[in-house]
Amino acid sequence: MPLSDNMRGALLMMASMAAFTINDTFMKVLSGDVPLFQLLFLRGILTSLFTGVWAWRLGVLHFRLPRRDLGLIALRxxxxxxxxxxxxxxxxHMPIANVTAILQSLPLTVSLLAALLFRESLGWRRMSAILVGLLGVLLIVRPGAEGFTLYSVYALIAVGFVTMRDLVTRRLSRSTPSMLVTxxxxxxxxxxxxxxxLGRDWVEMDVRTWGVIVASSxxxxxxxxxxxLVMRVGEISFIAPFRYTGLIWALTLGWFVFGDWPxxxxxxxxxxxxxxxxFMLYREGQIAKQTKRNG
Structure with missing residues (x-):
């Protein structure tokens, strides 16, 4: 029985979330063994080679871009x-499930700031969902509690930077190829x-360490x-909620690999x-369908 476009999209979204969480797990495995800057540089070599070849094969490896987009890409x-x-x-420095749970607030923060900065429409239902979701983030972080550390703040700052990245990406022209930006x-x-x-100590790496870096890449x-691929099949309103399966992977891998449970x-x-x-993604899907029917 052939899969529908929506099911293919859902499977691709789940595969994407699994792959990103597995990458996070490999990176965390090396924490304390290899400096962060060294890890990011070495992983960046492999990912840049792959994305560069991919962009070249797609014929988008050029910089004939609108001047406005060049500034946006720099900001991104x-x-x-x-x-x-x-x-x-x-x-x-934190359990992988805790950090991943905080990052699940991204759709909420992106929608909130898009409404504040770009005056995108945001009804009371979605606004209520955002406020409730942010209260959930406070339960995860629990400022003032015994388990609260500076690294909880780091996770929140990371959410801020990713929100900024996603908002900037939304402002790029349609003519700017996604793979070139990547x-x-x-x-x-x-x-x-x-x-x-360059000014920091780099460590020698054994075969195991190299293997983990390659696996991460x-x-x-x-x-x-x-x-x-997921953006090319199915309805976004159906597919988008499957991004939260990343939290299931984070819980499972955090317990299995590191013995952590939130x-x-x-x-x-x-x-x-x-x-x-x-709920917010569902409402956005409903509004998009209604707008399409009225249009």
């Missing part, structure tokens, strides 16, 4: 560098962390590939964030 690169540093620093971002992150690591490349309040907060995000 800054956001990507900031999110990589703060997210991975938090990941190295490649320039990957190259820039690689160069930045390579230069930033393969995982993140698979995540990129699936995330691009506190009950963290799980409750994560559930609130996920439910709020799914």
């Amino acid at each position: 690169i800054v956001a990507e560098i900031g999110s990589a540093y703060f997210f991975l620093t938090a990941l190295f 490649w320039t971002t990957s190259m820039s992150v690689m160069v930045f962390f390579g230069l930033a690591g 393969v995982s993140i490349i698979a995540g990129y590939l699936c995330s691009v 506190a009950p309040l963290t799980l409750i907060g994560a559930a609130i964030v996920v439910c709020s995000g799914v």
Whole structure:
């Protein structure tokens, strides 16, 4: 029985989330063994080579872009560098499920800031879902509680940078190829962390360490590939909620690989964030369908 476009899209979205979470797991495995800047530089070499070849095969490896988009891409690169540093620093010092749960608030923060900065429509139902979801984030972070650390703040800063990245991406012209943006971002992150690591101690790596870095690179490349393919099939309103399966992977891998399991309040907060995000995505899908019918 052939799969529908929606089911193919859902499977691709789940595969993308699994690949990104597996990449995070590999990176966390190396925390304490290899400096962060060295890890990001070496992983960046492999991802830049792959995305560069991909962009070349698609015929988009050029810079004939609108001047406005060049500035937006530069801003996106800054956001990507900031999110990589703060997210991975938090990941190295916190349970993977906790960090992943905080990042599940991204659809909420992106919609909220899009409404505030770009005056995009945001009804009271979606606004209520955003506020409830942010309360869920507070349950995960629990400022002032015994388990609260600086790295919880780092995870929140990472959410801010990723939100900035996604908002900038939404402002890019349709004529600007997505793979070209991905490649320039990957190259820039690689160069930045390579230069930033010059004044720091680098460690020698054994076969196991190299293997984990290669596995991490393969995982993140698979995540990129699936995330691009998923935009070409099915209805976004149906597919988008499956992004939250990344939290299931984070819970499973965090327990299996690191022996971590979140506190009950963290799980409750994560559930609130996920439910709020799914409801908001559902409402956006309903509004899009209604607009299409009226148009």
